[in-house]
Amino acid sequence: xxxxxxxxxxxxxxxxxxxxxxxxxxxxxxxxxxxxxxxxxxxxxxxxxxxxxxxxxxxxxxxxxxxxxxxxxxxxxxxxxxxxxxxxxxxxxxxxxxxxxxxxxxxxxxxxxxxxxxxxxxxxxxxxxxxxxxxxxxxxxxxxxxxxxxxxxxxxxxxxxxxxxxxxxxxxxxxxxxxxxxxxxxxxxxxxxxxxxxxxxxxxxxxxxxxxxxxxxxxxxxxxxxxxxxxxxxxxxxxxxxxxxxxxxxxxxxxxxxxxxxxxxxxxxxxxxxxxxxxxxxxxxxxxxxxxxxxxxxxxxxxxxxxxxxxxxxxxxxxxxxxxxxxxxxxxxxxxxxxxxxxxxxxxxx
Numbered sequence: 001x002x003x004x005x006x007x008x009x010x011x012x013x014x015x016x017x018x019x020x021x022x023x024x025x026x027x028x029x030x031x032x033x034x035x036x037x038x039x040x041x042x043x044x045x046x047x048x049x050x051x052x053x054x055x056x057x058x059x060x061x062x063x064x065x066x067x068x069x070x071x072x073x074x075x076x077x078x079x080x081x082x083x084x085x086x087x088x089x090x091x092x093x094x095x096x097x098x099x100x101x102x103x104x105x106x107x108x109x110x111x112x113x114x115x116x117x118x119x120x121x122x123x124x125x126x127x128x129x130x131x132x133x134x135x136x137x138x139x140x141x142x143x144x145x146x147x148x149x150x151x152x153x154x155x156x157x158x159x160x161x162x163x164x165x166x167x168x169x170x171x172x173x174x175x176x177x178x179x180x181x182x183x184x185x186x187x188x189x190x191x192x193x194x195x196x197x198x199x200x201x202x203x204x205x206x207x208x209x210x211x212x213x214x215x216x217x218x219x220x221x222x223x224x225x226x227x228x229x230x231x232x233x234x235x236x237x238x239x240x241x242x243x244x245x246x247x248x249x250x251x252x253x254x255x256x257x258x259x260x261x262x263x264x265x266x267x268x269x270x271x272x273x274x275x276x277x278x279x280x281x282x283x284x285x286x287x288x289x290x291x292x293x294x295x296x297x298x299x300x301x302x303x304x305x306x307x308x309x310x311x312x313x314x315x316x317x318x319x320x321x322x323x324x325x326x327x328x329x330x331x332x333x334x335x336x337x338x339x340x341x342x343x344x345x346x347x348x349x350x
């Protein structure tokens with residue numbers, strides 16, 4: 001059994017990336033994720049990789065693009081306003097079908113906002129924050145262990161689909177410390193990427209692009225992308241259901257808010273209220289069918305977010321008009337206590 005190591009979420013994410021074979025990191029410091037580039041600056045030297053603090057977030061995402069075209073596992077990280085600057089490059093990665101991992105440790109907004117935890121980037125991550133019809137798989141950890149596990153998974157999914165993958169966390173998860181185990185993985189084989197730009201001696205050169213000016217060619221390219229996204233929605237949905245045997249209400253949250261709701265479920269049980277917790281792990285693709293199945297068992301759904309209600313829209317799409325969907329959110333870095341949420345849930349029961 002691997003030993004547990006006490007680490008912050010940001011450090012665990014960075015170490016997991018290295019162990020997943022990411023030897024190319026390009027980033028720019030911004031609170032509350034600056035520990036990731038700091039960690040990578042040290043580790044890349046140790047493993048013979050490349051760390052480069054770019055002159056801007058825009059430069060960093062385009063450096064990721066360059067490394068990905070050569071077939072390397074590459075990554076960048078930032079926080080909310082920094083990720084906004086990367087959106088054009090993420091759209092380029094999706095259009096060129098390049099695998100990459102982008103970590104967003106969310107902070108309060110809009111604008112520069114503050115450095116406190118928030119979940120106001122859900123729309124940006126799940127709706128394709130850049131231009132064009134594209135999707136990124138979005139993974140939402142809720143513990144330091146999952147900061148590590150889902151980062152490793154992110155690289156696997158990025159290569160599997162030749163697509164950027166986003167790890168969406170927040171300041172709580174990035175800064176908190178917990179014990180984490182790094183499972184010993186099987187020796188990773190060098191996966192041959194026949195599409196990569198790696199020299200063309202003895203074969204036709206590869207061309208990687210997202211620019212298609214020929215009549216009708218871009219439309220056909222988009223159709224192929226949509227087929228890939230459809231495969232993702234069928235194969236990559238992940239979620240957790242806690243206390244789901246006989247609930248009368250369902251609480252729904254992701255990331256750090258799901259941690260708080262675990263305590264809420266316990267406190268409600270002490271008062272004789274049977275509540276289950278549904279936690280989406282993939283925010284895109286969203287587990288619509290799994291949420292919809294719960295509507296036959298409960299009186300109402302209660303969504304909690306550190307936003308004005310962004311995931312709320314996906315929950316309502318899943319539920320339709322079968323049961324009421326209630327919401328409680330905090331904005332601008334405000335974080336609710338478990339007792340605060342318990343009171344809000346009990347108001348709806350009355």
